[in-house]
Amino acid sequence: MSTNPKLRAGELAVGASREQVVAENLSRTQIVMYAGASGDFNPIHHDEPFATGGAGYPSVFAHGMLTMGLTGRLLTDWLGDGVLRSFGVRFVRQVWPGDTLTATGTVTSVGADGQVGIELVTTNQRGEPVVAGEAVAQLPV
Amino acid sequence: MADFEFPVDRTAILNFAAALGETNPIYWDEAHAKATPLGSVIAPPTFAVAAALWNPDAGLRGIRQIPKRSAPPAEKGAAREGRGGGGGSARLLHGEQRFEYHQPLRPGMRLSASIRPGRTWEKEGKRGGKLRFSETITELRDERGELVVTSTSVGIITEKAVEG
Numbered sequence: 479m480s481t482n483p484k485l486r487a488g489e490l491a492v493g494a495s496r497e498q499v500v501a502e503n504l505s506r507t508q509i510v511m512y513a514g515a516s517g518d519f520n521p522i523h524h525d526e527p528f529a530t531g532g533a534g535y536p537s538v539f540a541h542g543m544l545t546m547g548l549t550g551r552l553l554t555d556w557l558g559d560g561v562l563r564s565f566g567v568r569f570v571r572q573v574w575p576g577d578t579l580t581a582t583g584t585v586t587s588v589g590a591d592g593q594v595g596i597e598l599v600t601t602n603q604r605g606e607p608v609v610a611g612e613a614v615a616q617l618p619v
Numbered sequence: 620m621a622d623f624e625f626p627v628d629r630t631a632i633l634n635f636a637a638a639l640g641e642t643n644p645i646y647w648d649e650a651h652a653k654a655t656p657l658g659s660v661i662a663p664p665t666f667a668v669a670a671a672l673w674n675p676d677a678g679l680r681g682i683r684q685i686p687k688r689s690a691p692p693a694e695k696g697a698a699r700e701g702r703g704g705g706g707g708s709a710r711l712l713h714g715e716q717r718f719e720y721h722q723p724l725r726p727g728m729r730l731s732a733s734i735r736p737g738r739t740w741e742k743e744g745k746r747g748g749k750l751r752f753s754e755t756i757t758e759l760r761d762e763r764g765e766l767v768v769t770s771t772s773v774g775i776i777t778e779k780a781v782e783g
Contacts, residue, residue, distance in 0.1 A: 479722055482645070482655040501640065511638035515631075517671035519681030520711075542713040543668050547639045550664040559645045560657050565664050566717030566771075 479616075483558035487592040487617040495584040496556050500548035500600070504540060504577045512544040535572075542569040545579065545609050549600045552581035557594070557615045567598065567611030578603040586612070592619040623686070625670040625730040625759065632662045632726055635669055662724040665716075667759055667768040670732045714752060715773035721766040730759045730767060737771065748778030 501508070510524050518541055521528040529538045546567050553562060573579065579600050587595035598611045629647065636646035644651040645661055652660045671677045675688045724730075737754025744750040757770040 480656045480658065481723075482657050508638065508640065511634075513681075515635040515638040516668050517674075517677065518668070518679050519683075520679045543665060543716065544638070546716055547635075547663060547665040551639060551641065551643075554643060554664065559643070559655065560661055560723045562664055562718075562720050564717065564719050566715065568715045569713055 479560070481558065481560040481616065483561050483617050485557065485617065487588050487594050487619050490585045490588055490594055490617075492585050492588060495582060496552065497580055497582040498552045498555060499578065500551050500581045501573075501577065501579040504573065504575055504579065506538065506575050509538065509540050509544065509575070512541055512547070516541065516543060518543065537574060539575075540573040540577075542567075542609070545569070545573050545600060546611075548579060549581045549598055549609055549611070552583050552598070552600075553596065553613055553615070556583060557596075557617065561615045561617060563593070563614045563616050565611070565613040567609040569609055571602070571606055571608045573602065573608050577608075579608065583613070590619070592617045622731065622733050623673055623675055625673045625732045627662065627724065627726050627728045627730060629660055629726040631669060631672070632660060632666060635666050636663050639663060657723060659725050659727075662726075664718060664720070666724060667718060667757065667770050670730070670757060670759065674732065674734070710777050712775045712777060713772065714775040715771075717771045719769040721768065722761070724759070724767050728767065729762055731761075731764075733758045733760070744777065750778075751776040 513519050513524055522533055523538055523541050526538055529535045549567065550565060579602060581600040583596045583598050585594060586597045594615045594617055596613045598613060599607050600609045601607050633647050641663065646663060647660060649660055673686060675686045734755060734757045737756045739753040742750045753774050755772045755774065759767045761767050
């Protein structure tokens with residue numbers, strides 16, 4: 479399977495980490511763009527009267543999958559293209575318009591075969607986690 | 620649940636990458652992509668969710684009427700006047716998502732999507748009352764039947780609105 483890695487597994491040590499701001503002052507425009515691109519038109523993500531009315535939220539909020547996609551940018555910008563073997567997250571807190579998100583990846587394992595395990599957490603501007611997860615990448619040894 | 624075709628094209632990938640604020644040329648620039656070992660534009664890691672655009676049984680569809688089966692399943696959730704019959708719900712949350720990658724997802728692929736239910740379970744939530752969890756597993760395969768991406772989504776239905 480062809481890949482375009484940015485580094486070798488040997489260049490990563492357990493405990494090495496990298497962080498990246500993946501959204502700054504997240505806009506409703508970006509949330510709407512994501513709705514169109516992903517096909518998820520749940521009005522809770524774009525219809526303010528719906529979100530604040532019967533639904534009882536303070537405003538619309540981002541799709542969890544938008545936050546996951548933003549978190550993925552950390553992985554691909556760090557490790558390369560086409561190198562991921564798995565990527566999973568738990569959505570732990572909503573992301574609101576105006577939030578600034580920082581994704582952090584920490585190396586948890588480096589296999590002799592080049593498989594690298596990464597622990598992920600993305601936090602908002604208050605330092606609260608919004609998603610947590612893990613990924614496995616296949617890198618050249 | 621559903622089996623349908625998901626034809627992948629560069630415009631869909633461009634739109635998806637743009638919505639993520641991407642700057643990586645691998646998602647749109649053919650000349651750049653051809654000069655890499657990948658040899659073509661590829662899709663971002665979470666692009667498989669865009670299969671929803673081709674799912675004739677998809678919920679959360681806004682006003683879109685196509686593609687849709689001739690006898691559509693009943694809309695669930697808070698489909699109301701002025702909301703476009705979107706099938707949206709304030710009580711259905713996305714709890715977890717996992718992707719397994721088998722090969723790069725490339726424009727030009729005519730993927731076969733197969734969606735099936737996975738496990739279901741219940742838990743007493745701290746803030747949202749009783750929580751019902753259900754897994755949905757989506758397999759995307761290429762024209763030769765080889766797996767491209769396996770997606771596992773965990774939905775949570777809450778009894779009341781949950782604030783983060």
